[in-house]
Amino acid sequence: MARQLRIEYPGAFYHITTRGNQKQPIFLAERDRSALLEYFNEAHVKYGAVIHAYCLMENHYHFVLETPRGNLSKIMHFINTSYTVYFNKKHSRVGHFLQGRYKAILVEKDTYALELSRYIHLNPVRAGIVVCPEEYPWSSLREYLGLKMAESWLETSFVLEYFGPDLGKNRAQYKAFVASALGQKVENPITKAGRSLILGSKGFIARIKKEFLPNKRETKEVPAIRGLKERPPLEIIQRSVERASRAKNKHARNVAIFLCRKKTDYTLTEIAEFYRIGKSAVGKISGQMKEILTWNKTLEASIGEIEKSLFG
Secondary structure: OOOOOOOOOOOEEEEEEEEEHHHOOOOOOHHHHHHHHHHHHHHHHHHOOEEEEEEEOOOEEEEEEEEOOOOHHHHHHHHHHHHHHHHHHHOOOOOOOEOOOOEEEEEOHHHHHHHHHHHHHOHHHHOOOOOOHHHOOOEOHHHHOOOOOOOOOEOOHHHHHHHOOOHHHHHHHHHHHHHOOOOOOOOOHHHHHHHHOEEOOHHHHHHHHHHHHHHOOOEOOEHHHHHOOOOOOHHHHHHHHHHHHOOOOHHHHHHHHHHHHHHOOOOHHHHHHHHOOOHHHHHHHHHHHHHHOOOOHHHHHHHHHHHHHHHO
Protein backbone atom coordinates (compact mmCIF):
# COMPACT_ATOMS: atom_id res chain seq x y z
CA MET A 1 0.00 0.00 0.00
CA ALA A 2 1.36 3.42 -0.95
CA ARG A 3 2.36 5.66 1.94
CA GLN A 4 0.82 9.09 2.03
CA LEU A 5 2.91 12.21 1.88
CA ARG A 6 3.33 13.63 5.39
CA ILE A 7 4.32 17.27 5.68
CA GLU A 8 4.81 18.30 9.30
CA TYR A 9 5.64 21.69 10.76
CA PRO A 10 4.62 23.72 13.85
CA GLY A 11 1.11 25.08 13.43
CA ALA A 12 0.14 22.74 10.58
CA PHE A 13 -3.59 22.18 10.16
CA TYR A 14 -5.02 18.87 8.90
CA HIS A 15 -8.21 17.03 8.10
CA ILE A 16 -7.71 13.49 9.42
CA THR A 17 -9.71 10.38 8.52
CA THR A 18 -9.29 6.92 10.02
CA ARG A 19 -11.44 4.00 8.86
CA GLY A 20 -12.05 0.42 9.88
CA ASN A 21 -10.53 -2.34 7.79
CA GLN A 22 -12.89 -3.31 4.98
CA LYS A 23 -15.36 -0.72 6.30
CA GLN A 24 -16.01 -2.72 9.46
CA PRO A 25 -17.38 -0.86 12.51
CA ILE A 26 -14.79 0.65 14.81
CA PHE A 27 -17.29 1.51 17.56
CA LEU A 28 -19.44 -1.26 19.04
CA ALA A 29 -20.69 0.66 22.08
CA GLU A 30 -20.98 4.22 23.33
CA ARG A 31 -18.11 3.53 25.70
CA ASP A 32 -15.86 2.98 22.66
CA ARG A 33 -16.52 6.49 21.40
CA SER A 34 -15.93 7.91 24.87
CA ALA A 35 -12.63 6.06 25.02
CA LEU A 36 -11.45 7.58 21.74
CA LEU A 37 -12.30 11.06 23.00
CA GLU A 38 -10.25 10.33 26.11
CA TYR A 39 -7.28 9.54 23.87
CA PHE A 40 -7.87 12.88 22.11
CA ASN A 41 -7.49 14.50 25.52
CA GLU A 42 -4.30 12.56 26.27
CA ALA A 43 -2.87 13.56 22.88
CA HIS A 44 -3.63 17.17 23.78
CA VAL A 45 -1.83 16.85 27.12
CA LYS A 46 1.14 14.79 25.89
CA TYR A 47 1.71 16.23 22.44
CA GLY A 48 -0.09 19.58 22.39
CA ALA A 49 -2.69 18.38 19.86
CA VAL A 50 -5.49 20.89 19.24
CA ILE A 51 -8.72 19.59 17.69
CA HIS A 52 -11.01 22.08 15.98
CA ALA A 53 -13.88 19.76 15.01
CA TYR A 54 -14.66 16.05 15.10
CA CYS A 55 -17.29 13.49 14.18
CA LEU A 56 -17.28 9.82 15.18
CA MET A 57 -19.28 7.68 12.74
CA GLU A 58 -19.83 3.91 12.84
CA ASN A 59 -16.91 2.71 10.72
CA HIS A 60 -14.71 5.80 10.66
CA TYR A 61 -13.93 8.99 12.44
CA HIS A 62 -12.56 12.28 11.25
CA PHE A 63 -11.44 15.49 12.80
CA VAL A 64 -9.62 18.74 12.15
CA LEU A 65 -6.26 18.72 13.89
CA GLU A 66 -3.74 21.49 14.53
CA THR A 67 -0.19 20.59 15.58
CA PRO A 68 1.54 23.49 17.38
CA ARG A 69 4.65 21.31 17.79
CA GLY A 70 4.69 19.93 14.23
CA ASN A 71 4.27 16.33 15.40
CA LEU A 72 1.42 14.84 13.35
CA SER A 73 2.92 11.34 13.16
CA LYS A 74 3.46 11.07 16.91
CA ILE A 75 -0.07 12.27 17.66
CA MET A 76 -1.74 9.85 15.25
CA HIS A 77 0.43 6.93 16.29
CA PHE A 78 -0.53 7.53 19.90
CA ILE A 79 -4.28 7.92 19.23
CA ASN A 80 -4.72 5.00 16.85
CA THR A 81 -2.41 2.61 18.71
CA SER A 82 -4.01 3.42 22.06
CA TYR A 83 -7.50 2.96 20.69
CA THR A 84 -6.59 -0.31 18.96
CA VAL A 85 -5.19 -1.74 22.21
CA TYR A 86 -8.31 -0.60 24.10
CA PHE A 87 -10.73 -1.96 21.48
CA ASN A 88 -9.05 -5.34 21.19
CA LYS A 89 -8.97 -5.81 24.95
CA LYS A 90 -12.54 -4.59 25.43
CA HIS A 91 -13.99 -6.80 22.70
CA SER A 92 -11.61 -9.79 22.96
CA ARG A 93 -10.04 -9.26 19.56
CA VAL A 94 -6.51 -9.43 18.21
CA GLY A 95 -4.60 -7.65 15.47
CA HIS A 96 -5.33 -4.50 13.49
CA PHE A 97 -8.89 -3.44 12.88
CA LEU A 98 -8.17 0.11 11.68
CA GLN A 99 -7.00 0.75 8.13
CA GLY A 100 -3.23 0.63 8.02
CA ARG A 101 -2.73 4.31 7.26
CA TYR A 102 -4.84 7.25 8.26
CA LYS A 103 -5.50 9.93 5.65
CA ALA A 104 -4.17 13.39 6.44
CA ILE A 105 -4.93 16.40 4.23
CA LEU A 106 -2.81 19.47 4.93
CA VAL A 107 -5.20 22.44 4.98
CA GLU A 108 -4.78 26.20 4.64
CA LYS A 109 -6.31 27.12 7.97
CA ASP A 110 -7.66 30.62 7.36
CA THR A 111 -9.27 29.71 4.03
CA TYR A 112 -10.95 26.37 4.72
CA ALA A 113 -11.52 25.93 8.48
CA LEU A 114 -15.10 27.23 8.38
CA GLU A 115 -16.17 25.23 5.34
CA LEU A 116 -14.46 22.09 6.59
CA SER A 117 -16.04 22.23 10.05
CA ARG A 118 -19.51 22.48 8.53
CA TYR A 119 -18.91 19.53 6.25
CA ILE A 120 -17.75 17.41 9.19
CA HIS A 121 -20.72 18.38 11.35
CA LEU A 122 -23.17 17.45 8.59
CA ASN A 123 -21.86 13.89 8.24
CA PRO A 124 -24.58 12.30 10.41
CA VAL A 125 -27.27 14.05 8.35
CA ARG A 126 -25.80 12.86 5.05
CA ALA A 127 -25.66 9.33 6.50
CA GLY A 128 -29.35 9.51 7.40
CA ILE A 129 -28.71 9.04 11.13
CA VAL A 130 -30.34 12.32 12.25
CA VAL A 131 -32.38 15.09 10.65
CA CYS A 132 -30.82 17.96 12.60
CA PRO A 133 -27.03 17.79 12.97
CA GLU A 134 -27.08 19.04 16.58
CA GLU A 135 -29.07 15.91 17.53
CA TYR A 136 -26.01 13.74 16.93
CA PRO A 137 -24.16 13.26 20.24
CA TRP A 138 -20.78 12.21 18.82
CA SER A 139 -19.68 15.31 16.95
CA SER A 140 -18.37 18.64 18.20
CA LEU A 141 -21.38 20.62 16.93
CA ARG A 142 -23.19 20.58 20.28
CA GLU A 143 -20.09 22.09 21.85
CA TYR A 144 -19.94 24.73 19.11
CA LEU A 145 -23.54 25.71 19.84
CA GLY A 146 -23.15 25.81 23.62
CA LEU A 147 -25.43 22.80 24.13
CA LYS A 148 -22.59 20.94 25.82
CA MET A 149 -19.49 22.14 27.66
CA ALA A 150 -16.48 22.02 25.34
CA GLU A 151 -13.60 19.75 26.24
CA SER A 152 -10.25 21.38 27.02
CA TRP A 153 -8.71 19.89 23.87
CA LEU A 154 -11.44 21.23 21.57
CA GLU A 155 -10.86 24.67 20.03
CA THR A 156 -14.15 26.23 18.86
CA SER A 157 -13.22 29.90 18.97
CA PHE A 158 -11.17 29.97 15.77
CA VAL A 159 -14.15 28.98 13.61
CA LEU A 160 -16.79 30.85 15.63
CA GLU A 161 -14.85 34.11 15.43
CA TYR A 162 -15.46 34.16 11.68
CA PHE A 163 -18.84 35.53 12.75
CA GLY A 164 -17.52 38.13 15.18
CA PRO A 165 -16.40 38.38 18.83
CA ASP A 166 -19.82 38.03 20.52
CA LEU A 167 -20.10 34.36 21.59
CA GLY A 168 -23.89 34.29 21.73
CA LYS A 169 -24.31 35.85 18.31
CA ASN A 170 -21.60 33.89 16.58
CA ARG A 171 -23.01 30.59 17.87
CA ALA A 172 -26.39 31.48 16.41
CA GLN A 173 -24.81 32.53 13.13
CA TYR A 174 -22.75 29.35 12.95
CA LYS A 175 -25.88 27.28 13.56
CA ALA A 176 -27.56 29.15 10.68
CA PHE A 177 -24.48 28.63 8.51
CA VAL A 178 -24.59 24.86 9.08
CA ALA A 179 -28.37 24.73 8.61
CA SER A 180 -28.11 26.61 5.31
CA ALA A 181 -26.50 23.52 3.77
CA LEU A 182 -29.26 21.12 4.85
CA GLY A 183 -30.94 19.62 1.81
CA GLN A 184 -28.27 21.11 -0.43
CA LYS A 185 -25.64 19.25 -2.39
CA VAL A 186 -22.52 20.61 -0.71
CA GLU A 187 -19.22 19.57 -2.25
CA ASN A 188 -16.75 17.91 0.06
CA PRO A 189 -14.01 20.57 0.35
CA ILE A 190 -11.40 17.83 0.68
CA THR A 191 -11.92 16.82 -2.97
CA LYS A 192 -10.29 20.11 -3.94
CA ALA A 193 -7.01 18.82 -2.54
CA GLY A 194 -6.58 16.33 -5.41
CA ARG A 195 -3.75 13.84 -5.30
CA SER A 196 -1.32 16.25 -3.67
CA LEU A 197 -3.24 15.95 -0.36
CA ILE A 198 -2.97 19.70 0.17
CA LEU A 199 -6.03 21.93 0.38
CA GLY A 200 -5.32 25.60 -0.11
CA SER A 201 -4.76 28.56 -2.38
CA LYS A 202 -2.08 28.66 -5.08
CA GLY A 203 0.07 30.80 -2.80
CA PHE A 204 -0.21 28.33 0.08
CA ILE A 205 0.62 25.35 -2.13
CA ALA A 206 3.56 27.25 -3.64
CA ARG A 207 4.93 27.98 -0.15
CA ILE A 208 4.61 24.34 0.90
CA LYS A 209 6.34 23.21 -2.29
CA LYS A 210 9.18 25.66 -1.75
CA GLU A 211 9.73 24.87 1.92
CA PHE A 212 9.14 21.13 2.06
CA LEU A 213 9.33 19.48 -1.35
CA PRO A 214 13.13 19.81 -1.83
CA ASN A 215 13.63 17.52 1.17
CA LYS A 216 11.35 14.77 -0.11
CA ARG A 217 11.87 12.34 -2.95
CA GLU A 218 9.13 10.81 -5.07
CA THR A 219 9.01 7.03 -4.79
CA LYS A 220 6.44 4.36 -5.50
CA GLU A 221 5.64 4.46 -1.78
CA VAL A 222 4.91 8.20 -1.70
CA PRO A 223 3.19 8.96 -5.03
CA ALA A 224 1.49 12.14 -3.81
CA ILE A 225 4.73 14.11 -4.15
CA ARG A 226 4.24 14.23 -7.89
CA GLY A 227 1.08 16.22 -7.29
CA LEU A 228 3.14 19.01 -5.73
CA LYS A 229 5.55 19.34 -8.61
CA GLU A 230 4.99 21.75 -11.46
CA ARG A 231 2.62 20.17 -13.93
CA PRO A 232 2.49 20.96 -17.65
CA PRO A 233 -0.82 22.28 -19.02
CA LEU A 234 -3.10 19.63 -20.51
CA GLU A 235 -2.57 21.10 -24.01
CA ILE A 236 1.20 20.67 -23.70
CA ILE A 237 0.85 17.05 -22.62
CA GLN A 238 -1.44 16.36 -25.60
CA ARG A 239 0.86 18.09 -28.10
CA SER A 240 3.93 16.30 -26.77
CA VAL A 241 2.24 12.94 -27.24
CA GLU A 242 1.11 13.87 -30.74
CA ARG A 243 4.64 14.90 -31.71
CA ALA A 244 6.12 11.70 -30.35
CA SER A 245 3.44 9.58 -32.01
CA ARG A 246 3.55 11.60 -35.23
CA ALA A 247 -0.20 11.36 -35.22
CA LYS A 248 -3.22 13.28 -34.01
CA ASN A 249 -5.70 10.54 -33.29
CA LYS A 250 -7.58 8.67 -30.56
CA HIS A 251 -4.52 6.62 -29.64
CA ALA A 252 -2.51 9.78 -28.94
CA ARG A 253 -5.39 11.12 -26.88
CA ASN A 254 -5.54 7.92 -24.83
CA VAL A 255 -1.81 8.02 -24.13
CA ALA A 256 -2.10 11.64 -23.03
CA ILE A 257 -5.00 10.80 -20.72
CA PHE A 258 -3.00 7.94 -19.23
CA LEU A 259 -0.06 10.27 -18.54
CA CYS A 260 -2.32 12.88 -16.98
CA ARG A 261 -3.68 10.31 -14.56
CA LYS A 262 -0.30 8.75 -13.82
CA LYS A 263 1.93 11.80 -13.49
CA THR A 264 -0.25 14.77 -12.48
CA ASP A 265 -2.91 15.75 -9.97
CA TYR A 266 -5.41 16.90 -12.59
CA THR A 267 -8.83 15.74 -11.44
CA LEU A 268 -11.12 13.47 -13.44
CA THR A 269 -13.37 16.48 -14.02
CA GLU A 270 -10.55 18.64 -15.39
CA ILE A 271 -9.35 15.94 -17.78
CA ALA A 272 -12.89 15.04 -18.87
CA GLU A 273 -13.74 18.67 -19.61
CA PHE A 274 -10.55 19.17 -21.62
CA TYR A 275 -11.22 16.12 -23.80
CA ARG A 276 -15.00 16.59 -23.80
CA ILE A 277 -15.72 13.11 -22.53
CA GLY A 278 -17.27 11.70 -19.35
CA LYS A 279 -15.34 11.20 -16.12
CA SER A 280 -16.01 7.46 -16.26
CA ALA A 281 -14.48 7.39 -19.76
CA VAL A 282 -11.29 8.98 -18.40
CA GLY A 283 -10.97 6.25 -15.80
CA LYS A 284 -11.75 3.51 -18.31
CA ILE A 285 -9.20 4.78 -20.85
CA SER A 286 -6.49 5.06 -18.21
CA GLY A 287 -7.19 1.52 -17.01
CA GLN A 288 -7.11 0.13 -20.54
CA MET A 289 -3.80 1.82 -21.28
CA LYS A 290 -2.30 0.44 -18.09
CA GLU A 291 -3.35 -3.06 -19.11
CA ILE A 292 -1.94 -2.66 -22.63
CA LEU A 293 1.42 -1.61 -21.22
CA THR A 294 1.74 -4.92 -19.36
CA TRP A 295 2.40 -6.67 -22.70
CA ASN A 296 3.25 -3.90 -25.22
CA LYS A 297 6.83 -3.12 -24.27
CA THR A 298 7.42 -0.99 -27.39
CA LEU A 299 4.61 1.34 -26.39
CA GLU A 300 5.86 1.30 -22.79
CA ALA A 301 9.30 2.47 -23.91
CA SER A 302 7.77 5.17 -26.12
CA ILE A 303 5.62 6.50 -23.27
CA GLY A 304 8.65 6.39 -21.00
CA GLU A 305 10.48 8.79 -23.32
CA ILE A 306 7.50 11.15 -23.33
CA GLU A 307 7.41 11.05 -19.53
CA LYS A 308 11.05 12.07 -19.34
CA SER A 309 10.57 15.00 -21.69
CA LEU A 310 7.51 16.28 -19.84
CA PHE A 311 8.23 15.48 -16.21
CA GLY A 312 11.97 14.92 -16.01
